[in-house]
Amino acid sequence: MAVPVVVVKAAVAVVTNPKLLKIVGGIILGIIIVIIAPIAILLGVMNTGQSIDWNSPEMRQQVVDNMTPEQKAQLQAFADTMQAIEDEITAQGLAVNPIKAQVIFLCVMDTDPMKDRTTDAAFYTDFVSCFPDGADDDTVFANLTAKFGVTFTAEEKAKILQMCQSAVASQTVAPTALHDQIGTMLAGDTTPVSAEPFASPFHGLDWKTCVTSTYGTRKDPFTGETASHAGLDLAAPEGTPIYPSKPGKVLLVGYDEGGYGNYVVINHGGGQATLYGHCSEILVAEGDNVTVDTVIAKVGSTGRSTGNHCHFEIIIDGKPVNPKKYLEATAP
Ligand SMILES: [Zn+2]
Numbered sequence: 407m408a409v410p411v412v413v414v415k416a417a418v419a420v421v422t423n424p425k426l427l428k429i430v431g432g433i434i435l436g437i438i439i440v441i442i443a444p445i446a447i448l449l450g451v452m453n454t455g456q457s458i459d460w461n462s463p464e465m466r467q468q469v470v471d472n473m474t475p476e477q478k479a480q481l482q483a484f485a486d487t488m489q490a491i492e493d494e495i496t497a498q499g500l501a502v503n504p505i506k507a508q509v510i511f512l513c514v515m516d517t518d519p520m521k522d523r524t525t526d527a528a529f530y531t532d533f534v535s536c537f538p539d540g541a542d543d544d545t546v547f548a549n550l551t552a553k554f555g556v557t558f559t560a561e562e563k564a565k566i567l568q569m570c571q572s573a574v575a576s577q578t579v580a581p582t583a584l585h586d587q588i589g590t591m592l593a594g595d596t597t598p599v600s601a602e603p604f605a606s607p608f609h610g611l612d613w614k615t616c617v618t619s620t621y622g623t624r625k626d627p628f629t630g631e632t633a634s635h636a637g638l639d640l641a642a643p644e645g646t647p648i649y650p651s652k653p654g655k656v657l658l659v660g661y662d663e664g665g666y667g668n669y670v671v672i673n674h675g676g677g678q679a680t681l682y683g684h685c686s687e688i689l690v691a692e693g694d695n696v697t698v699d700t701v702i703a704k705v706g707s708t709g710r711s712t713g714n715h716c717h718f719e720i721i722i723d724g725k726p727v728n729p730k731k732y733l734e735a736t737a738p
């Protein structure tokens with residue numbers, strides 16, 4: 407089991423072409439970071455000691471300059487394949503994260519019985535049906551074996567799942583108009599960043615046991631279609647106090663009927679902000695200074711919500727990032 411070289415080469419350009427990025431719906435960025443970094447090093451487009459901003463126009467341009475027309479054609483085929491998987495997941499109404507299915511697809515297609523398979527519509531239907539709702543990882547692998555005759559050693563399974571996890575964790579959700587607004591408001595802000603780590607917005611509750619939905623692509627609870635989710639949903643009873651994840655100043659208080667419901671945004675300085683949505687009530691006003699012990703709001707189900715929870719976002723320089731990654735690092 408190895409990462410297919412052709413796919414790797416093709417993947418390089420997904421990040422380089424905004425149009426292609428749109429074709430794959432931004433879904434593939436995480437996979438690319440995991441899979442193609444070594445190729446990018448070979449291309450000499452990055453310094454190994456530096457963190458890579460794959461989204462920067464300079465980075466895209468640098469990579470695209472290193473692509474041959476052949477590689478661009480491969481990329482198109484790659485983008486089409488990834489999109490076909492995502493479309494099939496939507497068509498079957500499954501909850502599996504498309505990125506996970508896509509990473510497993512790339513691994514499966516590189517194994518022996520699969521290499522010469524043609525991938526028509528029926529193939530995608532079969533492949534995606536291996537990920538029924540509620541199935542654990544072992545069941546998924548067993549389904550793939552039953553359907554396609556591919557086998558995996560325990561080591562290979564672990565490696566594939568690790569890749570899935572990294573890819574899912576590094577996927578990014580596109581900013582909305584509100585994120586852009588927050589980014590603009592913070593752009594001229596000179597407040598130094600709070601040195602405190604990001605903490606759980608709930609006190610006395612283990613946030614990990616409250617998670618009902620994670621950041622990234624998921625099945626929309628209303629439409630059943632795959633959609634982007636810019637935050638972490640933390641379920642708790644109505645009225646549960648919400649505390650700022652870090653000290654700061656209240657940047658925005660608002661009501662968004664079709665979305666966040668009652669929400670509050672806290673500025674933590676240094677371009678960092680957090681957002682708390684679907685609150686039953688907001689207890690602070692714009693401009694208030696808050697500590698990690700200030701009750702800023704209470705859990706509710708206002709706006710576009712199916713139950714009592716706090717929709718929690720970490721926004722850095724106007725871009726929503728994966729809150730779980732931050733909380734796992736600072737509030738394990
Ligand atoms: Zn949410």
